[in-house]
Structures are given as C-alpha cells and as structure tokens.
Amino acid sequence: MVPLKEVQSATGxxxxxxxALACKKxxxxxxxxxxxxxxxxxxxxxxxxxxxxxxxxxxxRAVKARIVAITKGQANSP
Numbered sequence: 592m593v594p595l596k597e598v599q600s601a602t603g604x605x606x607x608x609x610x611a612l613a614c615k616k617x618x619x620x621x622x623x624x625x626x627x628x629x630x631x632x633x634x635x636x637x638x639x640x641x642x643x644x645x646x647x648x649x650x651x652r653a654v655k656a657r658i659v660a661i662t663k664g665q666a667n668s669p
Contacts, residue, residue: 607639611654620654622647623661 593601602609602616611620612634626632626647634650636643650656 604637605639608635608637608641610635610637611656612643612650613637617655620656621659621661622651622656624658625662626651627658 595606598604598606598609602614602618604610604614611618629647631644632647632650633642633644635641651658
C-alpha cells in the first residue's frame with residue numbers, strides 16, 4: 592500500500608480512482624483466491640466512482656496478479 596499523501600505522485604491517480612489496470616509502473620498486485628469462484632469482479636476504472644466489471648481471470652492476466660489467501664474463513668454462497 593502506498594501512503595495516501597504519495598498516491599497521486601506515485602500512481603498518477605487521485606485517491607478513490609487508483610487502479611492497477613493502467614498504472615504507469617507495474618506494482619505487485621495480490622488478489623484473494625476466492626475471487627476465482629466469481630463470474631465477475633468489480634475494480635476501479637481509474638476515476639473516483641467509476642468501476643469496471645470483468646472476469647477475474649482477465650483481471651489477473653491483465654495486471655499479472657498473484658493469487659493468495661487474503662481473507663479468513665469461508666465465502667458465503669449466493
């Protein structure tokens with residue numbers, strides 16, 4: 592995580608609009624393994640309040656995300 596006061600200078604994005612999809616620099620991205628069971632995930636589209644919906648595998652591939660166990664417990668099934 593980048594300290595808030597450094598977000599814009601480090602990423603080019605304002606707080607609330609940071610996305611790994613088009614950063615000027617490759618940052619390590621970690622995604623919880625439970626995202627893989629979803630058909631669609633929502634991530635920032637680069638502007639505050641704007642989201643993009645995409646398949647988890649597309650996001651993982653696009654940002655070269657590392658899949659890890661971040662959450663504790665079990666995911667609730669719909």
